[in-house]
Amino acid sequence: MINIYEVVETNNMIEKENLDVRTITLGISLLDCIDSELSRVKEKIYNKIYEAAKDLVQVGESISREYGIPIVNKRISVTPIALVGGAACRTPEDFAELAETLDEVAHKVGVNFIGGYSALVSKGMTKADELLIRSIPLALSKTERVCSSVNLGSTRTGINMDAVRLMGEIVKQTAEYTKQDDSLGCAKLVVFCNAPDDNPFMAGAFHGVTETDKIINVGVSGPGVVKTALEKVRGESFEVLCETIKKTAFKVTRVGQLVAKEASRLLGVPFGIVDLSLAPTPAVGDSVADILCEMGLEYAGAPGTTAALALLNDQVKKGGVMASSYVGGLSGAFIPVSEDRGMIEAVKQGALTLEKLEAMTCVCSVGLDMIAIPGDTKATTISGIIADEMAIGMVNQKTTAVRIIPVIGKGVGETVEFGGLLGYAPIMPVNGFSCEAFVNRGGRIPAPIHSFKN
């Protein structure tokens, strides 16, 4: 039988170390909502999502009460809207109407984000894909809870550089369209290489076409728990360090597995995956950067950071994999800047630069995340940053992403406040040398040689 020390340990993790289930995300296929008439598509989308998700928030809250574990977010991901709206939408404005429908139903069922305003264009863009992409600035400025993502490349297909160039402009435009809110729209827009079909985390969640009709995916977190565990092994060898992370990740993931199975049972929706990610929040003690410091770095960004992050990412996966029957999504350590107090501090101290963050993305679970840059950064420079990140993902056969916010009207040294889980960030300098002629070449970068595994 469970003993009192185990009970106290679990409850300390929850109460003092910010252990939580970060999100229960209900994936819903909208492929059966396709219609040639826009009004009918909107109606079908609204009804399907409402029917599937009307109990989601209440079920999440009831699980939270029964087990005494906070479930921070309840969210929805849907089939990439470029596929769903393609037959009905003739203009970017048509697509933006679908975004408004998603926003409306998200408010109705009480979820805080709905992801899937997306296009998958890793090799080429259809007319519908391009219309959707061009509608993103309008869609994100007219909605509150809709998240958008675009997959621009993969190890198998190479990188669609036409789409990379376009997304540089779209990120810039989205910033302009939402400039009264410090360009907040860009915090809900992410581009990927090797995007997974079952990611429960925003802004990049969408319900992949390889998925079943409805699915429950759960994202766990717990940087504070790992940090506290490591405090007890200061000065010990890497073997001890790694074992400690592994054991902690196991415990954290088991909670995610329990919640996922329970949500699946109560909603009558199959269980998909647990995404075992260390996802920070701006709260004190909920920082991935603090884990790196606990390992022995003065600040995140100091020499040794990439190695520390690599081992953290790997041990989280090794511990988590055995704790869940199905693992997927992004799984690993997230390194968003604005959502992590330790990262913000490292930037303020001058320890962490965009270039170092790029190196860190080679070994972490995703990519350049929630980074505020000067509002006058050129669209082609943003495309260049995106292309670099896509190349890292393509060559290393991993998911990479860029969620970068050119804050209109602000420059290096100023701070931007996004609020809530999105946090705040000092604006970081960007390398000012031009990549315009490179980005404007057009076409696509071929898949790397090691993609040919047949």
Add this chain to the structure above:
Amino acid sequence: MKKTIITVVGKDTVGIIAKVCTYLADNGINILDIAQTIVQGYFNMMMVVDTSNGAKEHEDMADELGKLGEEIGVIIKCQKEEIFDKMHRI
């Protein structure tokens, strides 16, 4: 058997266990195990109870015990056993 773990954390005072036990007895909830310890100067108690013949739903019991805790000046939590079992047992 449906097991629930009740934890009480706070400053030690007279009658904490008595009050919690009275509540449980009144609601037909059987106590399977009790353990207590002092962690960092705080009184920690854990009870394993069987709620299968109890008169209350889990959520009501959790709310009422929470209120009882407020009256005594301690924190009382009610959690289904699985969260501990899954985390600490393979």
